[in-house]
Amino acid sequence: MNTPWMDGVGLVTQCPINPQSSFRYSFKATPSGTFWYHSHTGAQRTDGLFGALIIRENASREDTIRQELNRFGIGQFEDLPNQHTLTLLDWQQEASLDLFTQLSTSGFYTDIPIGQVPNPADTPYDETKSYDGSGVGSVPYFSGIINGLGRHIDVSYIQTR
Numbered sequence: 001m002n003t004p005w006m007d008g009v010g011l012v013t014q015c016p017i018n019p020q021s022s023f024r025y026s027f028k029a030t031p032s033g034t035f036w037y038h039s040h041t042g043a044q045r046t047d048g049l050f051g052a053l054i055i056r057e058n059a060s061r062e063d064t065i066r067q068e069l070n071r072f073g074i075g076q077f078e079d080l081p082n083q084h085t086l087t088l089l090d091w092q093q094e095a096s097l098d099l100f101t102q103l104s105t106s107g108f109y110t111d112i113p114i115g116q117v118p119n120p121a122d123t124p125y126d127e128t129k130s131y132d133g134s135g136v137g138s139v140p141y142f143s144g145i146i147n148g149l150g151r152h153i154d155v156s157y158i159q160t161r
Helices: 059-071 096-103
Strands: 033-038 049-057 135-137 143-146 147-152
Touching: none
Parallel strands: none
Antiparallel strands: 033 049, 143 147
């Protein structure tokens, strides 16, 4: 968007926005289309700090598009992004900070109840693997879908959280 100093990771391209403060982003909204905004700090994106960023055509460009559509016999066209915008996020029972703590310290355990402290006899989960054997993550999940692909064979459905 020709404003790289306003688009990036805190402490890399700009200072982070501190809690209980605000920051006004100024950028030229081009090109038109549907994009997404998201946090690069901690697990904020995983906890839901993201959303759709819809940049509409200006009125004259929209008229040109309608004329072109009519020329090809497409007829009436309504742009209603507020009624048809869908964003998806992985669902998890545990808070992302809890998952991060597990993965960063003792590991992730599938055989003990959520919240129970593991003991030396418990075996940590190794990693989820795809059909070709490549590792896709240290948290078990039944199916990750990217372009309609990504099912995994090494995690039973019961073991997903």
